[in-house]
Amino acid sequence: MSASRRAVVGGLSALAVSACGRESRGQTGAYPAPEPLEAVCPAPAGCAVTAERLADPGDAALIARQFSQLTPEWQLKMEYVLAEPGRLRFDAPDAIARFAQTRGLRFFGHTLVWYAQAPEAFMRLDGQRAAFEAAYRDYIAAVVGRYRGNAVGWDVVNEAVAEDGEGLREGLWSRNLGALDHMRIAFEAARAADPDAVLLINDYNLEGNPRKRASFLRLVEDLVRAGAPVGGIGTQTHIAADLDPAAVGAAIADLARLGLPIHVSELDISLNRGRRMFASEAELEARQLRLAQAVGEAFAELPRRQQFALTVWGLRDGQSWLRGPKENPEPPWDAPLMFDDDGRAKPLLAALEAGLRGR
Numbered sequence: 468m469s470a471s472r473r474a475v476v477g478g479l480s481a482l483a484v485s486a487c488g489r490e491s492r493g494q495t496g497a498y499p500a501p502e503p504l505e506a507v508c509p510a511p512a513g514c515a516v517t518a519e520r521l522a523d524p525g526d527a528a529l530i531a532r533q534f535s536q537l538t539p540e541w542q543l544k545m546e547y548v549l550a551e552p553g554r555l556r557f558d559a560p561d562a563i564a565r566f567a568q569t570r571g572l573r574f575f576g577h578t579l580v581w582y583a584q585a586p587e588a589f590m591r592l593d594g595q596r597a598a599f600e601a602a603y604r605d606y607i608a609a610v611v612g613r614y615r616g617n618a619v620g621w622d623v624v625n626e627a628v629a630e631d632g633e634g635l636r637e638g639l640w641s642r643n644l645g646a647l648d649h650m651r652i653a654f655e656a657a658r659a660a661d662p663d664a665v666l667l668i669n670d671y672n673l674e675g676n677p678r679k680r681a682s683f684l685r686l687v688e689d690l691v692r693a694g695a696p697v698g699g700i701g702t703q704t705h706i707a708a709d710l711d712p713a714a715v716g717a718a719i720a721d722l723a724r725l726g727l728p729i730h731v732s733e734l735d736i737s738l739n740r741g742r743r744m745f746a747s748e749a750e751l752e753a754r755q756l757r758l759a760q761a762v763g764e765a766f767a768e769l770p771r772r773q774q775f776a777l778t779v780w781g782l783r784d785g786q787s788w789l790r791g792p793k794e795n796p797e798p799p800w801d802a803p804l805m806f807d808d809d810g811r812a813k814p815l816l817a818a819l820e821a822g823l824r825g826r
């Protein structure tokens with residue numbers, strides 16, 4: 468999208484907030500200027516980060532000011548930790564954990580077992596049950612053990628429910644250790660490595676697909692019944708403007724029925740997905756603001772003991788995973804996060820905070 472167009476879009480959203488109600492209160496409403504998110508959020512406010520971003524003084528200061536919890540966006544996944552044969556690599560997650568510790572922020576581990584990760588170290592043990600299970604338990608013990616007393620919690624299992632919401636995903640982990648058992652073993656191994664960390668199961672599209680949400684809730688119940696120490700639920704909340712805001716509250720209320728703490732674990736609100744539904748950019752942005760407010764309201768309505776944390780999946784729009792890599796910007800543009808490319812707080816943050824204040 469051209470610079471001039473982005474300027475127009477930017478201008479619109481500034482108008483929407485600065486002009487207090489002139490832009491049809493019904494649509495965007497007037498939001499007070501945003502405060503640091505961690506000051507408004509009734510539970511820890513988290514941000515997905517990389518070691519490189521924390522090494523940038525500007526981003527480091529903004530992150531320390533706005534947030535009270537950090538999640539490694541990808542550098543604590545097997546693709547990073549197991550990248551080099553024969554050793555576990557922790558330089559980047561150590562840097563993130565240290566940053567958090569020295570600034571009194573919480574450190575949250577993401578993620579131990581994910582269908583999307585099938586590293587060579589485990590592929591070569593495929594079909595060898597005993598060796599596979601031993602390596603699996605050793606990996607979890609090594610990673611969770613390293614951050615014992617530092618990591619407040621972990622996404623032990625990520626995205627276990629099938630895309631269409633029917634049943635569980637199959638893959639390297641389930642094939643070798645069983646559909647449910649690979650998860651039970653992971654929770655037990657994590658618990659053994661850190662008796663205090665809160666252990667969560669995390670998934671996405673739980674707002675837009677009630678059938679998937681029902682399968683997810685059944686899975687949680689099955690795991691608890693199987694003795695897995697499940698201490699909370701993560702709902703990624705990668706939502707888009709095509710979602711009915713009412714679906715957010717309905718989903719979080721439904722997930723809360725089990726009485727477990729809830730982590731809104733990877734919040735971003737895409738403008739691209741759903742763009743065609745709206746006649747104008749202003750309407751599209753108004754929907755995005757409404758969705759942010761709905762997420763805040765739904766989280767604020769949870770009992771305090773079920774408010775684990777609210778995490779946004781990145782700091783500045785330009786860093787979002789929803790933006791293709793610079794060398795191949797496909798999709799070309801999106802603005803799903805709370806801070807613009809220059810690190811300025813957006814109306815989206817004000818809308819989220821308005822929801823958290825229960826407005």
Ligand code: XIL
Pocket residue numbers: 540541625671703733788
């Ligand atoms: C994404 C990261 O944002 C990207 O940087 C990485 O290349 C791929 O993974 N669900 C998850 C996250 O649980 O771990 C994913 O993060 C986004 C979807």
